[in-house]
Amino acid sequence: MRATDAPILTAAEMRAVEAACFARGTSQAELMECAAAAVAREAARFARGRSILVLGGPGNNGGDAFAAARLLAAAGHDVTVGALGGRWSGAAEAMQAAWRGPTVDLADAPAQPVVVDGLFGIGLSRPIEGEVATAIARLRAAAGFVLAIDIASGLDADTGAAAGAVLRADATLALGAVKRGHLQGEGVAATGALLVDPIGLAVRSEVRMLAQPRIAPPGSDDHKYTRGLVGVVGGAMPGAARLAATAAARGGSGYVVLASADARVPLDAVVHREEIDPDRAAAVLVGPGLGRDDKARRTCEQWLTSNCALVIDGDALALVDVDSLARRPAPTILTPHAGEFARLFGPPAGDRIAAALEAARRSKAIVVLKGAATVIAAPDGSARVVQPPAWLSTAGTGDVLAGLVAARLAATRAPMRAACEAVWLHARAARLAGPALVADDLPMHIPHAIAECL
Ligand SMILES: NC(=O)C1=CN([C@@H]2O[C@H](COP(=O)(O)OP(=O)(O)OC[C@H]3O[C@@H](n4cnc5c(N)ncnc54)[C@H](O)[C@@H]3O)[C@@H](O)[C@H]2O)[C@@H](O)CC1
Ligand SMILES: Nc1ncnc2c1ncn2[C@@H]1O[C@H](COP(=O)(O)OP(=O)(O)O)[C@@H](O)[C@H]1O
Numbered sequence: 335m336r337a338t339d340a341p342i343l344t345a346a347e348m349r350a351v352e353a354a355c356f357a358r359g360t361s362q363a364e365l366m367e368c369a370a371a372a373v374a375r376e377a378a379r380f381a382r383g384r385s386i387l388v389l390g391g392p393g394n395n396g397g398d399a400f401a402a403a404r405l406l407a408a409a410g411h412d413v414t415v416g417a418l419g420g421r422w423s424g425a426a427e428a429m430q431a432a433w434r435g436p437t438v439d440l441a442d443a444p445a446q447p448v449v450v451d452g453l454f455g456i457g458l459s460r461p462i463e464g465e466v467a468t469a470i471a472r473l474r475a476a477a478g479f480v481l482a483i484d485i486a487s488g489l490d491a492d493t494g495a496a497a498g499a500v501l502r503a504d505a506t507l508a509l510g511a512v513k514r515g516h517l518q519g520e521g522v523a524a525t526g527a528l529l530v531d532p533i534g535l536a537v538r539s540e541v542r543m544l545a546q547p548r549i550a551p552p553g554s555d556d557h558k559y560t561r562g563l564v565g566v567v568g569g570a571m572p573g574a575a576r577l578a579a580t581a582a583a584r585g586g587s588g589y590v591v592l593a594s595a596d597a598r599v600p601l602d603a604v605v606h607r608e609e610i611d612p613d614r615a616a617a618v619l620v621g622p623g624l625g626r627d628d629k630a631r632r633t634c635e636q637w638l639t640s641n642c643a644l645v646i647d648g649d650a651l652a653l654v655d656v657d658s659l660a661r662r663p664a665p666t667i668l669t670p671h672a673g674e675f676a677r678l679f680g681p682p683a684g685d686r687i688a689a690a691l692e693a694a695r696r697s698k699a700i701v702v703l704k705g706a707a708t709v710i711a712a713p714d715g716s717a718r719v720v721q722p723p724a725w726l727s728t729a730g731t732g733d734v735l736a737g738l739v740a741a742r743l744a745a746t747r748a749p750m751r752a753a754c755e756a757v758w759l760h761a762r763a764a765r766l767a768g769p770a771l772v773a774d775d776l777p778m779h780i781p782h783a784i785a786e787c788l
C-alpha cells in the first residue's frame with residue numbers, strides 16, 4: 335500500500351515494536367513469513383513475468399529475501415538467489431535452508447531485469463565497499479527494476495546517509511513502518527516509490543506520513559469574519575505578498591487584507607489597506623518579500639509582540655530569534671526552507687525530523703521544514719512528513735504555501751491541523767498544476783484540492 339498516514343520509526347523504535355510482538359508470542363519465523371509474503375506480492379506485481387534475481391544478505395533482511403524467493407518460485411516465477419555468503423542464524427537460517435532453487439555467490443550473480451534487494455536492512459552496521467559494492471553497481475546498471483526489502487541496502491535507517499555504496503531502488507517495501515532514512519539524506523533519491531506493509535505489527539507513532547485531511551466546510555451561520563480574516567504583510571518585493579494573498583483567498587479565508595506600500599491587489603476579492611487591524615485578523619502572515627531593512631525589522635517586531643496568530647516565512651525568519659518566538663502568547667507557525675532553518679536553529683544534523691521536532695520544542699511553534707521531504711513538527715513531539723512533487727522547486731511556491739498556511743490557520747484556529755492541511759493542499763495543487771508549473775499556477779488549483787477533502 336502507499337505510505338500515506340503510515341507511522342515513521344527509527345531503527346531502535348522498530349526493534350522495540352518487534353520485541354513487543356515476540357513477547358506477545360509471535361515467532362520471528364512467523365513475522366518473516368508475513369514480510370516475505372508482502373515482498374513476493376509486490377515483486378510479482380512489478381516483475382510481470384520477467385526473471386527475478388533475489389539478493390540475500392547475512393541477517394534477517396536476507397531471511398526475508400530467501401523466504402520471498404521460495405514464494406515467488408512456488409508461484410511460477412523464474413528466480414535465482416544471489417547470496418552474500420555469511421553465517422545465517424535463527425529464522426534467517428531456516429529460510430535459507432528452505433530455499434531449494436538456484437543460488438550463486440553475489441559476485442557471480444547473473445544480471446536480471448528485476449532485482450529484489452534483501453542484502454541489508456535496518457541492521458547495516460558498516461559501509462558497503464569492495465566486492466559487494468562492485469557487484470551491486472553491476473546488477474543495478476543491468477536491472478530494469480529494483481525492489482528494496484525494507485530499505486535500500488547501504489542506507490542508514492535513521493538518517494538516510496550512505497557512507498559507502500547504495501543499491502538504489504525503484505520501489506521500497508517498508509516492513510511494519512516507514513523508517514526515517516527513507517525520507518532524508520541519500521534515502522530521498524535511493525528509496526524510489528515508497529510502499530508500506532504493516533506485516534501484522536500494531537505500530538503507534540506520533541511521527542507519521544501526512545494523510546489527506548478532512549476539511550470542514552463553512553456552516554450556514556458563517557460569515558466572512560467568522561470564517562477568518564487573513565492579513566498579509568507586504569514589503570520590498572510586493573509580488574511575493576501578492577502570491578501569498580492569492581493563495582490565502584483561494585485557501586478558504588473569509589476575507590484577505592493585503593497591507594502593502596504597493597496598492598496593486600492580485601484579485602478584486604483581496605482588499606488593500608495601509609494597515610492590518612490586529613483585533614480583526616484571525617491569522618497574519620509576515621515575511622514573503624518583506625525585506626530585511628530597519629522598516630522590515632520594526633514591522634516584524636510589531637507582529638511578533640502582538641497577540642495575533644502568526645505565520646512567519648521568508649525574510650521575517652531572518653529577523654526573529656528563538657527566545658522571542660517561545661515567549662509569544664499566540665499560536666505561531668514557521669515555514670523555513672533548509673537555509674532559513676539553519677540560520678534560526680543551526681544546521682540540521684543527519685536526522686531532519688529530529689531537528690524539526692527539536693526546533694518546534696524550543697520555539698514553541700509549529701515548524702514546517704520545507705524541502706523534498708517536508709516535515710511538519712509540533713512542540714508536543716508529533717510530526718507529519720510528506721514528499722511533494724519536485725516540480726515545486728521553483729521561486730514563489732513557498733510564498734503560496736505561506737498564504738495557504740495562513741488561510742487554514744484562520745479557518746481552523748488549530749495550528750498543527752492548519753499546517754498539515756496547507757502542506758497537503760499545496761502538494762496536491764502542484765500535482766493538479768502538472769509539470770513545469772510556476773508559482774502563479776498553483777492558487778487556481780487549490781479549490782479543486784480542497785474539494786477532494788470535503
Ligand atoms: N527482526 C525481525 O524479526 C524482523 C525483521 N525483518 C527484517 O530484518 C531486517 C533487520 O535484520 P537484521 O537486524 O538481521 O539486520 P540486516 O539483515 O539488516 O543486516 C545485519 C547483518 O548484516 C551484516 N552487515 C551489516 N553491514 C554490513 C556490510 N556493510 N557488509 C557486510 N555485512 C554487513 C551484519 O553483520 C549482520 O549480519 C529488517 O530490515 C527486515 O528486513 C523482517 O523479517 C520482519 C521481522
Ligand atoms: N526537490 C523538491 N521536491 C519537492 N518539493 C520541493 C523541492 N524543492 C522545493 N520544494 C518545495 O517548494 C517550495 C519552495 O519554497 P521556498 O524555498 O520557500 O521558495 P520561495 O521562497 O521561492 O517561495 C516548498 O514548499 C518546498 O517544499
Ligand SMILES: [K+]
Nearest residue numbers: 451454485487
Ligand atoms: K534491503
